Amino acid sequence: MLNTQGRPTQAGEIAAIEPATFTGNRGLDIEEALLFEIGRADATGVDIDNPTPFASRLGAHERKGPIGLPGLTEPEALRHYVRLSRKNYSIDGGIYPLGSCTMKHNPRLNEKMARLPGFADIHPLQPFSTVQGALELIETLARALIAMTGMSAIAMSPKAGAHGELCGMMAIKAAIAARGEAGTRNVVLVPDSAHGTNPATAALIGLSVRAVPAGEDGIVSAAGVKAALGPDVAAIMLTNPNTCGLFESEIVAIAEAVHAAGAYFYCDGANFNAIVGKAQPGALGVDAMHINLHKTFSTPHGGGGPGAGPVVLSERLAPFAPTPFVTRDGNSRRLQEHAQGSQSFGRLSAFHGQMGMFVRALAFIWSHGADGLKQASEDAVLSANYIRASLEDLMSSPYGDKPCMHEALFDDRWLKDSGITTLDFAKAMIDEGYHPMTVYFPLVVHGAMLIEPTESESKASLDLFIMTLRDLALRALRGERETFLSAPNLAPRRRLDETRAARQPVLKWTKPAPA
Numbered sequence: 001m002l003n004t005q006g007r008p009t010q011a012g013e014i015a016a017i018e019p020a021t022f023t024g025n026r027g028l029d030i031e032e033a034l035l036f037e038i039g040r041a042d043a044t045g046v047d048i049d050n051p052t053p054f055a056s057r058l059g060a061h062e063r064k065g066p067i068g069l070p071g072l073t074e075p076e077a078l079r080h081y082v083r084l085s086r087k088n089y090s091i092d093g094g095i096y097p098l099g100s101c102t103m104k105h106n107p108r109l110n111e112k113m114a115r116l117p118g119f120a121d122i123h124p125l126q127p128f129s130t131v132q133g134a135l136e137l138i139e140t141l142a143r144a145l146i147a148m149t150g151m152s153a154i155a156m157s158p159k160a161g162a163h164g165e166l167c168g169m170m171a172i173k174a175a176i177a178a179r180g181e182a183g184t185r186n187v188v189l190v191p192d193s194a195h196g197t198n199p200a201t202a203a204l205i206g207l208s209v210r211a212v213p214a215g216e217d218g219i220v221s222a223a224g225v226k227a228a229l230g231p232d233v234a235a236i237m238l239t240n241p242n243t244c245g246l247f248e249s250e251i252v253a254i255a256e257a258v259h260a261a262g263a264y265f266y267c268d269g270a271n272f273n274a275i276v277g278k279a280q281p282g283a284l285g286v287d288a289m290h291i292n293l294h295k296t297f298s299t300p301h302g303g304g305g306p307g308a309g310p311v312v313l314s315e316r317l318a319p320f321a322p323t324p325f326v327t328r329d330g331n332s333r334r335l336q337e338h339a340q341g342s343q344s345f346g347r348l349s350a351f352h353g354q355m356g357m358f359v360r361a362l363a364f365i366w367s368h369g370a371d372g373l374k375q376a377s378e379d380a381v382l383s384a385n386y387i388r389a390s391l392e393d394l395m396s397s398p399y400g401d402k403p404c405m406h407e408a409l410f411d412d413r414w415l416k417d418s419g420i421t422t423l424d425f426a427k428a429m430i431d432e433g434y435h436p437m438t439v440y441f442p443l444v445v446h447g448a449m450l451i452e453p454t455e456s457e458s459k460a461s462l463d464l465f466i467m468t469l470r471d472l473a474l475r476a477l478r479g480e481r482e483t484f485l486s487a488p489n490l491a492p493r494r495r496l497d498e499t500r501a502a503r504q505p506v507l508k509w510t511k512p513a514p515a
């Protein structure tokens with residue numbers, strides 16, 4: 001079978017639909033070959049003299065022939081990368097409703113600030129006297145995060161949410177060891193709706209996981225936690241708002257029970273964007289919580305990075321925070337490796353965090369102000385509820401019609417007997433020009449569809465999104481199965497074999513044999 005470029009289709013790839021064009025392009029959607037396919041040995045973007053012959057010292061290691069790198073002129077190379085960049089779906093291009101990921105607008109002001117040479121061009125090993133402004137920014141942001149969360153201390157170095165979990169749990173482990181209970185307290189309670197990084201973190205530091213089931217209403221009950229607590233429990237890792245988009249309403253009672261049992265309360269604060277300015281984790285009894293700066297306070301987020309996951313700590317855990325700390329001597333700031341009375345578990349990472357993320361987060365915080373941050377949380381929740389309420393007559397919600405927090409969760413009961421799955425529905429959204437929502441997560445909900453619109457979207461944007469989903473849902477309910485089963489029909493690539501792509505990725509280009 002040939003695809004529109006006249007190349008044989010890869011296994012698992014369905015040929016793009018007709019009409020095929022001579023170039024393989026679809027309007028301005030340009031087919032892009034690999035650099036190796038468009039490059040040639042005799043082309044180059046630079047004009048340099050041949051080196052004067054010299055005696056090689058490589059001996060038997062000397063290269064025997066050309067290494068086969070593709071040569072391109074500068075415009076060819078530039079166009080290749082620009083065309084590739086246009087294939088990215090981005091928040092700058094349209095609503096990005098990926099639940100649990102908080103894909104929101106990155107104000108250009110933040111980007112401008114992050115690119116200031118005094119922040120963007122510094123090196124972590126520069127003398128402190130030359131990075132005073134950067135250290136002041138880190139300290140100022142740290143103070144703002146402590147104030148917002150109502151906690152006592154903060155570790156700024158974690159480089160993502162999952163890294164923050166590692167940091168917080170290592171502080172908890174160090175605190176338990178300091179109490180002489182390292183050998184006996186080695187279980188972490190994790191609700192079954194948790195993000196996969198939670199149990200992974202516990203396992204990574206040698207603790208075992210005990211699952212706590214959420215109730216029929218999607219909420220973890222204090223009674224359920226009490227039943228799972230024991231003298232072997234080191235901590236609970238609880239996400240709030242949770243991955244079902246619900247506020248853990250029994251959180252205070254859970255914190256009290258956990259503390260009474262001698263354990264610590266780690267809160268996964270990845271969804272802090274729903275409660276900034278509304279609730280303080282410190283007042284809820286949290287001992288450690290990471291904040292995904294790259295979600296709550298903007299920052300381009302995706303592709304595995306970059307990120308920043310500072311961890312706020314309670315007074316009890318503050319002495320165990322990782323080094324280094326920003327300290328001040330008069331007006332001069334420095335990073336200190338050891339602090340008086342510290343029982344730090346040591347360094348978490350090579351340097352002190354992600355400067356670009358710190359600048360963006362502080363710019364977001366300052367430009368919004370306390371009232372603006374609170375409004376952003378309220379608007380994020382309002383947007384999600386608007387979507388939920390506008391779709392609930394067609395699509396089923398696992399926890400009934402009660403209000404959600406920042407993300408609206410649907411299951412696949414409404415598709416029962418239609419022959420259409422959550423995946424088919426998500427793929428059909430691509431034909432409509434939308435990036436699909438998060439699907440099949442959280443795992444506790446069958447055929448989950450998790451939609452997080454964030455506060456960025458206007459009512460007009462939400463309305464169009466809702467109308468599109470309603471139209472698709474009606475088509476599914478009318479039994480227009482074929483549209484869904486073959487979707488996406490209008491994308492340059494159709495459905496790929498995602499399992500094969502994940503398990504047997506082809507990462508190496510092999511030169512085709514001469515015809």
Ligand SMILES: Cc1ncc(COP(=O)(O)O)c(C=O)c1O
Binds near residue numbers: 100
């Ligand atoms: C609930 C929850 N916890 C933890 C994480 C991990 O954060 P990161 O991707 O920054 O490592 C995420 C990521 O989106 C999340 O949604």
